Amino acid sequence: MALITWTKDTFGTDVGVADDQHQKLFGLLNGLHEAVGAGNRSAVGSKLDELINFVVMHFKTEEDLMKQHGYPEYETHKAEHDKLVATCADVQKKFHAGELDITADTTDFVKDWLTNHIPNVDKHYGPFLKSKGVA
Numbered sequence: 641m642a643l644i645t646w647t648k649d650t651f652g653t654d655v656g657v658a659d660d661q662h663q664k665l666f667g668l669l670n671g672l673h674e675a676v677g678a679g680n681r682s683a684v685g686s687k688l689d690e691l692i693n694f695v696v697m698h699f700k701t702e703e704d705l706m707k708q709h710g711y712p713e714y715e716t717h718k719a720e721h722d723k724l725v726a727t728c729a730d731v732q733k734k735f736h737a738g739e740l741d742i743t744a745d746t747t748d749f750v751k752d753w754l755t756n757h758i759p760n761v762d763k764h765y766g767p768f769l770k771s772k773g774v775a
Contacts (some may be wrong), residue, residue: 642666643673645749651758653766655705656775661698662772668694669754673747679711684742688735691750692728702762711765718757720761724753 646663653659672687699775706714734740 642670643747644665644669644754653758653762654775655766658698658702658762658766660693662703662754662762664693665694665698667756669747669750672742672750673744676742676744676747679736680710681741685735685765688732688742692732696735701766705769705774706765709769709774711768714749717765720757 644666646659646666647738648659651659651662653662668691670682672691675683675687683742701723703718705711705719711717730738731742731746733740
């Protein structure tokens with residue numbers, strides 16, 4: 641069973657690239673959650689790395705769009721991204737060093753971050769970017 645499901649009503653920003661990437665991000669998180677449930681550390685490591693790499697790429701895409709179009713909340717938004725990336729990098733380093741296990745608590749943390757961030761922060765850039773012709 642999926643940990644998180646993307647719906648346009650809850651998570652849609654009306655910025656095509658962001659919505660597409662958010663849907664992929666949800667799929668990657670669901671894949672990590674399934675690997676955790678299966679108890680396969682090697683699969684967990686692969687899924688973790690894939691998820692974190694995608695998160696970094698996605699944040700860059702969003703930040704580039706915001707910066708290019710002069711989004712007034714860019715610095716605040718980027719600071720939230722930077723904080724999560726630092727947390728992810730720390731988790732990734734500790735996992736690969738054998739100092740930390742990825743558990744359902746880990747995937748729940750990411751789910752909670754997404755379910756707060758996208759509707760309450762990302763959705764704000766949607767109307768702004770649409771007004772600049774980004775669809």
